[in-house]
Amino acid sequence: MYPLTPPQILALANRVVGNGSSDLLCANLEGQLRYANSSACKTLGYNFSELVQKKIADYSPNYSQDIWDGHCQRTISNGSDEIYTYHENCSGTRYPVVIYSVPHIISETSEQLICSLVKDAQNSYRYRQMLEMVEHSHRIGSFDYNLRDQSILVSDNLLAIMGTRDPDTLKPDAFVERLSREHTSTWNAHMIDLVRGYHRMEETLVVSTAGGRQSLMRVTLWSVLNGGTVSGIRGFYEILDESEKERMVSLEENQRQHIIRALRYTNGRVTGPNGAGKLLDINGKTLFARMKKLNIHREDYTNR
Secondary structure, X not given: OOOOOHHHHHHHHHHHHHOOOOEEEEEEOOOEEEEEOHHHHHHHOOOHHHHOOOEHHHHOOOOOHHHHHXXXXXXXXXXXXXXXXXXXXXXOOEEEEEEEEEEEEEOOOOEEXXXXXXXXXXXXXXXXXXXXXXXXXXXXXXXXXXXXXXXXXXXXXXXXXXXXXXXXXXXXXXXXXXXXXXXXXXXXXXXXXXXXXXXXXXXXXXXXXXXXXXXXXXXXXXXXXXXXXXXXXXXXXXXXXXXXXXXXXXHHHHHHHHHHHHHHHOOOOOOOOOOHHHHXXXXXXXXXXXXXXXXXXXXXXXXX
């Protein structure tokens, strides 16, 4: 049996790749498309002539030159690379994709290309892991954020809950804009812990969701480890019942109840080493002023 000749191999590859069921896109280091097979043209909704005139930024809304440069560098250095991102077809529909790339040099011109097979990320292991045992209700939305390439996968539920079509607005450093000012420092502290080492965050926060509505949400995030180092952050947001939101008290009322608990514990004593001020780590004069403002009388909590 004779081995296949180069022309035969080329013809076979062209038939498999050019008319294959997987999308193939080839671009140069500047992000200019140089080739697209028929499957990619169909998925994005352009004919071949239209598509090869485009740059990656024209159909990849999360594209940045820095991200592309990093992907190209890893592809060339390692022989291949994988990245998650979003594509947008000619109708404006955005969908998550996983891209598997290999380097290729055009021998006649020495042009460096990055050739990528593009697949629907919703069928990927990473996407299934993100949803596993979490997204069983329309009230829950989940995400998976990769620290290396800063890509984020977001479930359709979460996009709908948050009222956005842009997954980038749900990255941890952007999500903080949806929180009230008093929760910002708590959020930032958790983010530092999440990237330093394994950490799990569970907080109940009021979040700005679709239509600018302030929704009470249970936020659960955890570090994703790869080889002992943190490679990403995964988590989900769950809308809680409005009845739970109604049970929340104002900051002033919460402060009042806190002071009353301290007074009961100290038998109405405010100052001194055994007073409520010491327990609450607050100056006695300041505490007296706060009690007056909140209409708290220490005598009411003294055992006679």
